[in-house]
Amino acid sequence: MARGLAKEQAQQKSREKAAKAAGGKSQLKTRAAAFKITCPTCRTPLSDYKNFKEHFEAKHPKLPLPTEESLKPAA
Ligand SMILES: [Zn+2]
Structure with a gap:
């Protein structure tokens, strides 16, 4: 159980990280173009x-x- 949870958390963490990296970049670009x-x-x-x-x-x-x-x- 604990193992599965840790795996899930790790996956979620990497997803958040990827979303943050992509979102942060595009947001910055949008702001610069604003x-x-x-x-x-x-x-x-x-x-x-x-x-x-x-x-x-x-x-x-x-x-x-x-x-x-x-x-x-x-x-
Ligand atoms: Zn004017």
């Missing part, structure tokens, strides 16, 4: 500075383009 910048003028979420620059130049051509540093949330 919107990082919000346009300070119209609150549109943008994935990165390049994206933001294109948006800003298209939507707010009369406004000065904020620097990448100024868009990062204060730590």
Whole structure:
């Protein structure tokens, strides 16, 4: 009985480990690909500075383009 239980626990543990490794990785990737910048003028979420620059130049051509540093949330 104890042997079977230990085997089951070991199997579950390795399954959790595999799921955690796969899930953690994909979650991190998703988070990295998620919107990082919000346009300070119209609150549109943008994935990165390049994206933001294109948006800003298209939507707010009369406004000065904020620097990448100024868009990062204060730590
Ligand atoms: Zn905007």
